Amino acid sequence: MNTYKYKHYIIYSLPPFTMYGFPIIYTAILLLLSPPNAALQELLRGFTATPDSSLPVSSFQPLLTDSIGNYSLAFLRVDRTHLALAVIHVSSQVPLWIAGKSPLAPWSSQTRLSFNGSLVISHSHTGVFWSTYTDGHRVRLSNTSNLLIESEGESPVVVWQSFDFPYNTLVENQNFTSAMKLVSSNGMYSMKLGSDFIGFYARFATNSGPDSDPGRLYFQHNPMETKAHITKGEGPIHATLSPNGFLGLYQNSSNQVDLQPFSSFQQPGTGNRIIRLEPDGNLIGYYWTGSSWVVDFKQIANPCDLPSSCGAYGLCRPGNSCSCLDNRRSYSSGDQCETSGDDFCRKRYRVLRRSGVELANKEIMAYTMMSSLEKCERACEEKCTCWGAVYSNTSGFCYAIDYPVQTLVEVMDETKMGYFKVREGAGKDKMGVGLWVGLGSLCGVVLLISGVGGVVLYRKESRGVKGYEEEEGINGGVGPYKNLRSASSKSIELSER
Incomplete structure (x- = not known):
């Protein structure tokens, strides 16, 4: 038996003088006439495929399809430069399963998917990224989106399936x-x-x-x-x-x-x-x-019950409105109120206190009975891996936060108080950048005005005020400085393609 490759398909050629000769030659002709991006309905040993660099970034490269065309095993481009092997819902192009989590292989001609009993994603320089580590005969995609590796025989046995390794x-x-x-x-x-x-x-x-x-x-x-x-x-x-x-x-x-x-x-x-x-x-x-x-x-109906709906050191109010715990910074979506760093064993920190707050998941958190807020705070202060604590004066429950502080929930109960450690300098970086940008802009304006003023003074002295006004058009028309300001005020829009 001889094996030939065409557009990532494997074609088997048998001696022509057999009862199977005509069907196989006919199948080979159909495969040769298939569109380059068409997908097979099974992969056999010896199959190989490499990513097509000519495809648009937003598309996927189909390799295998189910019998009715609802799902496809495909190369999916991730962040423009990486490749994921995914099972995709074709109509919506939504991935339902991805092979492995990280690291992902590069989208490169050196990356290859092969099947020789195991499905393997490898790179010629860096080696194997992912493998099923199986000894199967064929790969098939079911009508339920389950990727199957089956053994050989009249009654094939499933030796591996993607349903056993879900992604998200x-x-x-x-x-x-x-x-x-x-x-x-x-x-x-x-x-x-x-x-x-x-x-x-x-x-x-x-x-x-x-x-x-x-x-x-x-x-x-x-x-x-x-x-x-x-x-x-x-x-x-x-x-x-x-x-x-x-x-x-x-x-x-x-x-x-x-x-x-x-x-x-x-x-x-x-x-x-x-x-x-x-x-x-x-x-x-x-x-x-x-x-x-x-x-x-x-599953979680109330957004305030999500672990970080308002980001680190955020405060979630009923109705899903967000603010910052310190009330000094305005909250903006996608931007954290403070930076969640490592533990505080070797780093300086400042203390932030806030009343009327509680943890969203307090029902499943461990607590310690404390007789006062001061004792609750001291217990966290003495432990460098503690990021904060929430205390209730009415119950005496002290909840220690031994993970980076996330979103707290606002409650109308001033007896529930929070003590939080904040990395020294956190939140000041952006303020510092903004300050220097502002100072730089101010200096630039001062220099520009000084330069223009110097030119004006020079021309007045050399040619007289009247000649300067007539040439520069101060009493009518638009001068060069105004043109420069107009051009600089144009907005530039950036978008991801």
């Missing part, structure tokens, strides 16, 4: 087990199953531990079913997104212990549903209408 999205009928996790696209948030709950975790610090450590628990959903309960010793729980419009929690295959209905619960329709862990830490459900994805479910 779950699709209909995809089981989510305790061995899996969803990770937001920015890498800050993750979702995992506990023994009897769905947990949401945040990794705020840059040195927050190994990848096996999910981070800080910021939200927890426990089963709400009254007639069913989780039985210890009866096996782990798993979650499944139902086509009927709900997220179900199960123990074993039949014991449903929780049901979270979506807005489209039990409504007739054939659209797809997905749930995705978004970059703000919320789990959002979407329904495909045939032309767009619409929001169908939100």
Whole structure:
């Protein structure tokens, strides 16, 4: 058997004098006549593909498609210069699964996807970026967007599937087990199953531990079913997104212990549903209408309950309005009130106090009973890995914040007080830059006025005031300085392509 490559397709040529000769030659001709960017419906051993540098940045390069064309395994360009292997919902071009998290391979002719029993992304200089480490015969994409590697034989066995390694999205009928996790696209948030709950975790610090450590628990959903309960010793729980419009929690295959209905619960329709862990830490459900994805479910309904809805050292008010804890800086979306640095073991800090605040996730946070606010503050002050503390005078609960301070919630209770450490100089950098920019502009204006004044004085002295006025057109028309000011006032718009 001889193997030939054409436009990333593998064509097998057999001796012509066999009963299979004509069908294979016919198939080969069809492949040769296929469009260059057409995708196959299975990949066999020996398949290779490289990214096409001529493609637009906003497009993707299809490699494999399901039988009805809803989903595609494709090269997806990330940040213009990097490549991700992704399963994409073709109509919306939304990625549902991505192979590996980081690092990503470069979008380069030296990067290659190959299949020789394992799917492998590699680079000729830096080596392997990602591999399935399998021994399969073919790769196939199911009509449910599940990427499958199957063994050889009349009854092929699935030796690997993408449903076992979700990224940030779950699709209909995809089981989510305790061995899996969803990770937001920015890498800050993750979702995992506990023994009897769905947990949401945040990794705020840059040195927050190994990848096996999910981070800080910021939200927890426990089963709400009254007639069913989780039985210890009866096996782990798993979650499944139902086509009927709900997220179900199960123990074993039949014991449903929780049901979270979506807005489209039990409504007739054939659209797809997905749930995705978004970059703000919320789990959002979407329904495909045939032309767009619409929001169908939100795990955290109140934006103030999100871990960092107003950024570091921000304050969230009812109605989702944001301000800064220190009340001195105006809040702007996408800009933090203060900088969250490392711990304070080797760095100077100042103290920020604010009353009428509490933690959004205090129900799942540990606390210590303290007899006074001063003792609560002192306990945090003496611990260099403590970023702050929130104390309640009525209950005596002292909540220590052992992670970078994020968004606090404003409450109408002045007995709830917060103590926060702020890195020395944080928030002053931008003020300093603005001050120097202002001083520089002022100096420039002074120099410009001085220069113009010098020229005017020189010309008045050399030719007389009248001759200067007639030549420069002071009493009528537009002089050169005015033209310069007009040109400098034009705005320049930048946009990403």
